[in-house]
Amino acid sequence: MRKYIIAVLLIVMMLLSTVVSFATSDPAVTIVNPTVSSTIYSTNLLISVKVTQPKTIRIKVTEEKKVINDNYYSTTIDEIQKAEQARAVGKPAATFVSVPVDDADTYVSQNYLSFYTKRFEKVTPGTYKIKVDTLLNDQVIYSSESLVMMKDKPVVPIDVKIFSTAQSGATQFLQNLLKSIFGN
Amino acid sequence: MKIAIDKNIIENIKSVLIVVLMISTMLLLYFFWGDLSLEDFKLTNSQDNQETMDVKDLIVPSQIIIALGEDSYKLASIDNWSEMVQGLDEFMQSDTLLVEEITKEQYEKVMKSSSIRAKFDYQISLSEFCSAYGIKTSPSFNNIGTISEIGYGTISKESLLIYDSKKMKYYRIIVTNSANRLGRLLTSQMEKESPLYFTIGKYLGGNVNNKTFIPITLQTNLHNFDYNREIYSKKNDTISTLAQSYFGKNFDFIRKIEEGNGTVIYMYGYGQKVLIVNTNGVIEYKEESAGVGSEVGYLESLKTGLDFILRHGGFEGSNGSKYKPFLKNVEINLNGNGGYRFTFGLEVNGNRIYYQDRDPIIVEITKNQVTYFNRDLTEYNVAQVEAMNNEYKDAYSAINMLAKNYKYFINEMGMTGTFEEIANRIISLEPGYAIVRKEDQIQGTARAAWIVGFDGMEAYFDLYNTEPLGYKIIK
Numbered sequence: 264m265r266k267y268i269i270a271v272l273l274i275v276m277m278l279l280s281t282v283v284s285f286a287t288s289d290p291a292v293t294i295v296n297p298t299v300s301s302t303i304y305s306t307n308l309l310i311s312v313k314v315t316q317p318k319t320i321r322i323k324v325t326e327e328k329k330v331i332n333d334n335y336y337s338t339t340i341d342e343i344q345k346a347e348q349a350r351a352v353g354k355p356a357a358t359f360v361s362v363p364v365d366d367a368d369t370y371v372s373q374n375y376l377s378f379y380t381k382r383f384e385k386v387t388p389g390t391y392k393i394k395v396d397t398l399l400n401d402q403v404i405y406s407s408e409s410l411v412m413m414k415d416k417p418v419v420p421i422d423v424k425i426f427s428t429a430q431s432g433a434t435q436f437l438q439n440l441l442k443s444i445f446g447n
Numbered sequence: 448m449k450i451a452i453d454k455n456i457i458e459n460i461k462s463v464l465i466v467v468l469m470i471s472t473m474l475l476l477y478f479f480w481g482d483l484s485l486e487d488f489k490l491t492n493s494q495d496n497q498e499t500m501d502v503k504d505l506i507v508p509s510q511i512i513i514a515l516g517e518d519s520y521k522l523a524s525i526d527n528w529s530e531m532v533q534g535l536d537e538f539m540q541s542d543t544l545l546v547e548e549i550t551k552e553q554y555e556k557v558m559k560s561s562s563i564r565a566k567f568d569y570q571i572s573l574s575e576f577c578s579a580y581g582i583k584t585s586p587s588f589n590n591i592g593t594i595s596e597i598g599y600g601t602i603s604k605e606s607l608l609i610y611d612s613k614k615m616k617y618y619r620i621i622v623t624n625s626a627n628r629l630g631r632l633l634t635s636q637m638e639k640e641s642p643l644y645f646t647i648g649k650y651l652g653g654n655v656n657n658k659t660f661i662p663i664t665l666q667t668n669l670h671n672f673d674y675n676r677e678i679y680s681k682k683n684d685t686i687s688t689l690a691q692s693y694f695g696k697n698f699d700f701i702r703k704i705e706e707g708n709g710t711v712i713y714m715y716g717y718g719q720k721v722l723i724v725n726t727n728g729v730i731e732y733k734e735e736s737a738g739v740g741s742e743v744g745y746l747e748s749l750k751t752g753l754d755f756i757l758r759h760g761g762f763e764g765s766n767g768s769k770y771k772p773f774l775k776n777v778e779i780n781l782n783g784n785g786g787y788r789f790t791f792g793l794e795v796n797g798n799r800i801y802y803q804d805r806d807p808i809i810v811e812i813t814k815n816q817v818t819y820f821n822r823d824l825t826e827y828n829v830a831q832v833e834a835m836n837n838e839y840k841d842a843y844s845a846i847n848m849l850a851k852n853y854k855y856f857i858n859e860m861g862m863t864g865t866f867e868e869i870a871n872r873i874i875s876l877e878p879g880y881a882i883v884r885k886e887d888q889i890q891g892t893a894r895a896a897w898i899v900g901f902d903g904m905e906a907y908f909d910l911y912n913t914e915p916l917g918y919k920i921i922k
Contacts, residue, residue, distance in 0.1 A: 295652040305517035307643060309663070311650045311846075376850040376866060378650065382643055382663050416516055416560075425553055425603050426619065 288407030289397040291316040295378075297393065297411040300340050304416045308386045312379040312395055314372040319398045322368045322379060325361035327390045327410070335360060337389045340410045361392060369398070386413050500757060502750050505774045505791075506579045508565035512660070513636045514600075516560050520644040520660050523563070523636045531565060534629035536582045538599070538607060541624040544585040554608055554617040557600035563633040564598025569777040570613060573597075575745045591618050599629045642666075647870055650846045655867050661845040661876050669798055669842075669878055669895035669910055670835040674825040676728035676889045677765055679711075686711050686724050692759055693722050693732060727887045729805075732759075732820040736813045742785040743815040745777075752789050752810035755817045762793065762808070764826030770795060775806065786813035793824075795880060796832055801898050801905065803883045803919045825882070827893065840911065842878060848897050848913040849873075852906075855915045860904060875900035881907035883917035 296311040297303060312322060327343060328335035338359065346356035364386075370379040390412050397405035511523040511531060558564060570593040577584040595612035604626060606619040644660035651657075679686045690713045694701050704712040709726040723731040743751075756762070762770045775792035791808040793800050800807075802823075811819035849870060856862045856869050881896035895910040906918040 296649055298652060303517055305515070305519060307515065307517065307519045309519070309645050309649055311652070313651075374851060376853055378844070378846045378850055380650065380663050380844065380846060382645075384643070425556055426547075426549065426606065 287405060289318070289320075289395075289405035291318060292320055292395055292397055292405065292407065294393055294395055294407060294409045297409060299409045300344075300411075302412040302414055304414050306384065306386050306413075306415075308383040308391065308411070308413060310379070310381045310383070310393055312370075314370075314377050314379065315375060317373050317375070319369065319371050320379065321396045321398055321403075322370060322381070323394045323396075324364045324383065325392050325394070326364055327392050328360050328362055330358040330360050335362070340390055340412050343390065343410065364391065388414050500753060500772075502746055502753060503579055505749065505753070505772065506571065506576065507773065509568045509773075510566040511636075512562075512564050512566060512598075513633065514558055514560065514562045514564075515637060515643075518559070518646045518649045520646075521636060521639070521641050522644060522660070523639075523641075527632065527636065528565070530632050531563065531629070532580050532582075534599075534626065534632055535597070535607070536580065537628045538622055538624055538626045539577070539583045539620075541583075541622040543621075543623060544583070544587065545621040546585070546587040546590050546618055547621065549608070549617045549619050551617055553619075554610060557603050557606065557608055558598060560600055560602050561633060561637065562598055562600030563629060563636065564596050564608070566596050567594060569774050570595075570779060571745065571777070573609065579746055588620075592616070599626050599633070601630065601633070604630075647846075647873060647876075651867055651870055653867060655871050657871050657873055659873050659876050663844070665842040665845070665878065666839045667798075667842050667878050667895070667910065668796065668836055668839050669880065670832075670838065671892050671894050672795075672831045672835075672880075673828045673892050674882070674890065676823070676825050678726075678728045678889060679724055689724065689730070690722055694720070727889055728823065730820075730822045732817075734816065734818050736784075736818050737816055739814070741814065743812075745779070745787065747815065748787040748812040749774075749789060751815050751817065752787070752812050755820060756791070756808060756810060756822075759820070760822060760824065762791075762824075764824055766826040766829070768825075768827045768829050770800075770824075771797075772808070773799070781811060781813070784813055786811060786818065788812075788819075795827060795893075796836060799877075799879045799898075800893060801879050801881050801896070801907065803881070803907070803917050804886055825893075842897070842910050843913045845876060845897060848908050849876075849899070851913050852908055852915055856906070859915065860906060860918055862901075872901050873899060874902055878910055881916050883907060 291314060293313045293315075294311075295313050296309050308324075310322065310324065312320065314320060327338055329338040329342065330336075338357075342357065343359060346359065349356035364383060368379070368381065372379075390410060392408055392410050394406065394408040396403040507525060507528050511525065511527055513521040513523050515521065573588045573591045573594050574584050576582075576594060576597075577588070591609055592611045592614050594609050596608075596610040598608050599606070600608065603619075605622055607622055607626075609618045609620070610616075611618070642662045642665055644662050647657035647659050647661060648655045650661070679689055690698070690701075690703075694713060694715060698713075700715060702714045704714065706712065711724045713722040713724075714720070719735045721731075721733045723733075725731070762772045764770075770793035772791045772793055774789065776788075776790040778788040778790075780786070781788045788809065788811045790806045791810075793807055805821075805823055807823045807825075809819070809821040810817060850866065853866045853869065862869050862872075876897065876899050879896060879898045880893040881898065882891065882893050884891050894907070894916055896907045896916055897910055897913070899906045899908065903921050904918060905921060907916040908914065909916060
């Protein structure tokens with residue numbers, strides 16, 4: 264009898280561990296780009312997912328919006344993370360909605376090394392979520408996601424100098440002359 | 448008195464005759480011992496049939512890179528090169544042109560944001576580059592060695608940036624003029640609908656910081672085509688006609704040697720000039736350096752080499768298959784004698800051909816004299832190329848081509864390391880035609896391929912199914 268109980272307990276534990284793994288990320292699937300919680304100053308977004316085993320994955324890109332009085336507003340990664348933390352300790356938190364940017368893609372990797380890549384052009388500023396699910400018989404067995412913030416290219420302020428002030432013509436001439444005589 | 452005058456006249460006539468005889472003797476000796484024949488003095492229209500080409504047609508970059516920011520790029524068509532040259536010319540019409548060395552970080556910061564730059568695969572100094580295009584130069588340009596990249600970025604509008612890959616140095620030319628034309632070209636290319644490229648580092652993340660560009664998707668009109676090597680048949684005297692173009696129609700003092708394997712060698716004197724016509728169609732011409740005259744510059748040597756190539760078949764196969772040449776490599780101060788070795792590559796249909804065995808055209812110039820010439824041209828099936836010219840197909844994903852062939856890099860090419868480490872060593876990746884063959888193979892198929900360049904190696908993979916086609920070790 265004792266043996267049966269232990270066996271049942273083991274089976275239950277194994278099943279539970281599988282349930283827990285639903286929420287974990289697949290070690291054979293890595294979102295390489297964009298890196299987690301990064302900020303990109305561009306209108307082009309490159310998605311690159313590395314797959315190191317034959318797998319079927321589903322990739323979904325959504326724009327995260329804050330919901331205020333049934334209206335959607337742009338948000339930040341910081342706001343989303345703070346809301347998650349508040350929710351975890353039972354405090355009231357802002358509500359967010361995921362607006363799909365495109366239809367979800369399904370990618371089948373038949374090799375032990377391959378990459379899913381896709382680019383999005385003319386991406387408007389905002390916070391985007393890249394969610395990658397590993398599928399087995401159409402069921403999600405692993406899931407991972409990455410948040411990225413897209414921003415307009417910063418206007419380079421006039422006072423930002425990449426190069427130090429140019430030397431005077433005479434100094435430069437002298438320097439060039441010396442270099443040409445004695446070499447570099 | 449009358450007799451005395453006659454004697455003087457006779458003496459003068461004798462003197463003139465002696466001078467004439469002397470000159471005739473010298474000329475005859477020159478004809479017999481030299482390589483001239485009377486045919487050379489004929490007024491011919493050989494120039495009419497000769498291809499014409501300017502040195503400027505060869506001083507072009509391999510890529511014009513448009514940076515959009517955040518490691519995303521576009522590649523502008525080389526057709527925009529003349530517009531870029533005009534932009535550089537306008538920019539350099541500045542009253543003062545000061546040169547200063549900058550850091551790699553400064554260079555990359557400017558080039559990473561909105562910028563346009565031309566990349567050269569071969570060595571050319573800034574002064575020679577400017578001289579070729581009639582662009583204003585400055586004595587301070589002598590401080591810059593060769594230019595591997597020249598570009599302009601909008602975050603430093605007063606600078607023209609230069610990268611010298613040989614010395615691994617970065618420079619900027621401080622300009623007081625506005626780069627209106629370059630700015631307009633940059634804007635138009637940024638807005639143009641064209642494939643987007645990202646760096647390998649962007650695809651792979653982590654410690655991979657490789658800056659080689661690869662597209663996510665690419666539509667190309669590259670298709671396989673058949674070729675034959677140019678073979679000179681002994682039956683119809685084509686070898687003899689070929690040799691005449693090197694030695695003149697009069698084969699005086701020329702020895703002809705036919706080797707057992709069919710190779711024909713023409714030799715003048717004791718090897719002062721040698722022409723080798725190999726059975727696989729490869730022609731080699733060697734000429735002993737006369738060692739006279741002064742050393743000439745890069746552009747003049749290139750012109751001498753180009754003229755020689757055009758006089759000996761040019762860049763066209765005997766069946767009318769035309770190639771567009773490009774300068775692939777230049778070795779300066781060859782063997783320490785101030786000479787130049789120019790290696791030419793060929794393009795078909797706007798795409799470069801990569802040869803596994805040897806480069807198709809090489810010419811060496813010493814003191815403005817051609818001392819070595821190699822021609823290994825193939826005739827391609829013109830109808831086949833033209834028929835497929837407008838058929839575009841999606842190439843296999845470049846990053847997955849690398850991933851799928853990771854084992855090939857390890858097992859066949861003898862590379863070591865993780866996939867990321869190998870990817871980090873890539874120096875070029877582009878579509879092109881690959882001719883993979885044995886040295887004596889006279890016909891085959893040029894394959895549409897992904898060409899992956901490493902330092903010292905080049906690998907070829909089918910453009911549409913990533914099948915490995917071969918690789919070569921670059922000496």
